[in-house]
Amino acid sequence: MRRLGGSADRDGGMERDAQFAQRKAERATVRSHFRDKYRLPKNETDDNQIQLVGGDVELPKELAKMIEQDNEEEEEKNSVIGQLSNIQNLDLDSLKDKASATLEDLKQSAEKCSLM
Incomplete structure (x- = not known):
């Protein structure tokens, strides 16, 4: 006979929900980064998703590295030397x-x- 609603089921479900919310917040963080970069309007759903997990989302290494490289490329483009190198x-x-x-x-x- 199977027990329904046991504490193990609840704990596993809560953990799974927390992981799902974390992944959604990670994706929302990446989308927010690119919205800021390209000066697009903010998305309230993404902002809410980020706040749902506490507002401070730690991205997986691969995503964090991608964002960091993107920021470095932007800084280089915006530098004086970067601007000069764009002149043909x-x-x-x-x-x-x-x-x-x-x-x-x-x-x-x-x-x-x-x-x-």
């Missing part, structure tokens, strides 16, 4: 060489200047 036909090495040569010229001029 721009030779960064040549630009660096010219800047260094200009600094050397300025140093030499400053050394020769009698006022300095």
Whole structure:
């Protein structure tokens, strides 16, 4: 005879529900990241799902690594060098060489200047 509603069934069901809620919150966190990145409107359902598990969702390593790499790529694109590298036909090495040569010229001029 099978017992219904035993504590083992309840505990297993509660644990399974908690794991399911955690996975849903992880997916909601990833979606929220990309909504922020692409300046899309927030989703109340995702926000509620994240709050349901306490608001601080720890992503699995693979997802966390993907988000971290995405953030690093964004930072690089937004940096001055990243912006310059997007300009077509721009030779960064040549630009660096010219800047260094200009600094050397300025140093030499400053050394020769009698006022300095």
